[in-house]
Amino acid sequence: MKVFNTSFTVTTEEPTEVSDITKIVRDAIQQFPVTNGIALVNTLHTTCALFMNEYQSALIGDLKSLIERLVPERGGYRHDDPRYSDCERGNAHSHLRAALLGRNIAVGVNNGELMLGRFQSIIFAELDGPRKREITVQVLGE
Amino acid sequence: MKVFNTSFTVTTEEPTEVSDITKIVRDAIQQFPVTNGIALVNTLHTTCALFMNEYQSALIGDLKSLIERLVPERGGYRHDDPRYSDCERGNAHSHLRAALLGRNIAVGVNNGELMLGRFQSIIFAELDGPRKREITVQVLGE
Amino acid sequence: MKVFNTSFTVTTEEPTEVSDITKIVRDAIQQFPVTNGIALVNTLHTTCALFMNEYQSALIGDLKSLIERLVPERGGYRHDDPRYSDCERGNAHSHLRAALLGRNIAVGVNNGELMLGRFQSIIFAELDGPRKREITVQVLGE
Numbered sequence: 001m002k003v004f005n006t007s008f009t010v011t012t013e014e015p016t017e018v019s020d021i022t023k024i025v026r027d028a029i030q031q032f033p034v035t036n037g038i039a040l041v042n043t044l045h046t047t048c049a050l051f052m053n054e055y056q057s058a059l060i061g062d063l064k065s066l067i068e069r070l071v072p073e074r075g076g077y078r079h080d081d082p083r084y085s086d087c088e089r090g091n092a093h094s095h096l097r098a099a100l101l102g103r104n105i106a107v108g109v110n111n112g113e114l115m116l117g118r119f120q121s122i123i124f125a126e127l128d129g130p131r132k133r134e135i136t137v138q139v140l141g142e
Numbered sequence: 143m144k145v146f147n148t149s150f151t152v153t154t155e156e157p158t159e160v161s162d163i164t165k166i167v168r169d170a171i172q173q174f175p176v177t178n179g180i181a182l183v184n185t186l187h188t189t190c191a192l193f194m195n196e197y198q199s200a201l202i203g204d205l206k207s208l209i210e211r212l213v214p215e216r217g218g219y220r221h222d223d224p225r226y227s228d229c230e231r232g233n234a235h236s237h238l239r240a241a242l243l244g245r246n247i248a249v250g251v252n253n254g255e256l257m258l259g260r261f262q263s264i265i266f267a268e269l270d271g272p273r274k275r276e277i278t279v280q281v282l283g284e
Numbered sequence: 285m286k287v288f289n290t291s292f293t294v295t296t297e298e299p300t301e302v303s304d305i306t307k308i309v310r311d312a313i314q315q316f317p318v319t320n321g322i323a324l325v326n327t328l329h330t331t332c333a334l335f336m337n338e339y340q341s342a343l344i345g346d347l348k349s350l351i352e353r354l355v356p357e358r359g360g361y362r363h364d365d366p367r368y369s370d371c372e373r374g375n376a377h378s379h380l381r382a383a384l385l386g387r388n389i390a391v392g393v394n395n396g397e398l399m400l401g402r403f404q405s406i407i408f409a410e411l412d413g414p415r416k417r418e419i420t421v422q423v424l425g426e
Contacts, residue, residue, distance in 0.1 A: 001143040001285040003320045036145045044401030046338040054188040058220035058227035062234050078342035085342035092346050104390050106246050108280050117186030138392050143285040178287045195383050196330040200362035200369035204376050248388055250422050259328030
C-alpha cells in the first residue's frame with residue numbers, strides 16, 4: 001500500500017459560494033496508480049467547509065438560507081468585537097458555519113474510481129470569500 | 143497493509159428512522175483478516191446520515207425533535223418548489239438534515255475489534271424513507 | 285505501510301470546556317516513524333466533540349453561545365425525563381451538541397508533520413464535564 005498527496009486551489013468571488021469539486025478531486029485521484037483504497041479531502045482553512053450532498057442549485061440556495069438562519073452573519077459575536085478580539089475580519093459567522101458543516105471528506109476508491117452514489121457530489125463551501133483556498137487530497141491504497 | 147471492501151443494505155419503513163448498525167458493521171469487519179487498522183463506513187446517498195452516539199430510545203426521540211426544530215420538514219425550500227426545481231420528492235429537509243449530521247464514520251480497529259467506547263454506537267439515520275440504503279464498509283489494515 | 289496506535293487522557297473541570305489539543309496530537313504522532321500518511325483522532329465518548337477550527341478565546345465563547353442557542357441545556361428532553369429514560373445524568377444536550385459538532389478528525393501527515401493550515405487547531409470540546417476523556421490517535425503511513 002502507498003500514500004499519494006496532491007492539492008489544488010479554489011478561487012472564490014463571493015462571500016458565500018458553494019461549488020461542486022467532484023470532478024477536480026476525481027481527476028486528482030486518477031493520476032495515482034491506486035486501484036483500491038481511500039481518499040481524504042481536506043481544506044487547510046477554518047472558514048470554509050467540505051461535505052457531501054447533492055449539488056442542485058435550488059438546494060444550494062436552501063443550504064445558504066439554513067446557515068444564515070442558524071448562524072446569522074451579524075450575531076453580536078465576541079470574535080468580531082474589538083473589545084474581545086483583535087480579529088479585524090468580522091468573520092465569526094464563517095468559523096461557526098464551518099464548525100457545523102465540517103471540513104473533511106473520506107471516500108472509498110474502488111477499481112480506480114471514487115465510490116460515490118448517483119446523487120453524491122463533493123461540495124466545497126466558501127464561507128468567508130472572496131479568497132484563495134487550498135484543498136489537499138490524499139490517497140491511500142494499492 | 144491491505145484494503146477490504148464490503149457493503150450492506152438497510153431497508154427503512156418510516157420517513158425518519160434511526161437505527162443502531164454497530165453489530166452489522168462489526169460482523170462485516172470481522173470477516174476480514176485485519177488485526178490493526180481503520181474502518182470507514184459511508185452511505186452512497188444524500189438524504190440519510192451516519193454518525194456516532196449513544197443509542198437510547200428517549201435520546202433518539204430528542205434527536206428527531208432537534209432536527210425537526212433546526213430544519214423543519216416544511217420550510218418553504220426552493221428545492222421543493224416547482225418554480226425553482228424539478229425535484230418531485232419534496233425532500234430538501236432531508237438533504238439539509240444530512241448536511242448537519244454527517245455521513246461518514248472513521249473508527250479504529252485494534253486486535254480485530256472496533257475501537258468503540260462503552261456507550262458508542264454507529265448510528266444510521268434515514269431522513270427520507272421509506273427507502274433501501276446502501277452502506278459501504280472499508281477496512282485498511284494489517 | 286504500517287499502523288500505529290496511541291491514546292491520551294484529557295481531564296476537564298467545567299461542564300463545557302474547549303481546549304486546543306493540537307500539540308498533544310502532534311507529539312503523539314511524532315513518536316512514530318511515519319513520514320507520509322494520515323492520522324485519525326477519535327474520542328471514545330458520546331458527550332464530547334472533536335473538530336478543527338481556529339482556537340481563539342473570543343471565538344470559543346461564540347461557539348459556546350451558538351450551541352447553547354441551538355441546543356439549550358434545558359430543552360425538555362426525553363432522555364432527561366425519568367418517565368422515558370433511566371439516565372440520571374440529565375445530559376441530553378451534551379449528546380445532541382456532540383452530534384452537531386462531530387467527533388472525528390482525519391488529517392494528513394506529510395514529511396512527518398501534521399498537514400494543518402496556519403489557523404487550524406485540533407479542538408476538543410467537553411460537553412458534559414467535569415470528566416476524564418480518552419482520545420485515541422492512529423497513524424497509517426510509511
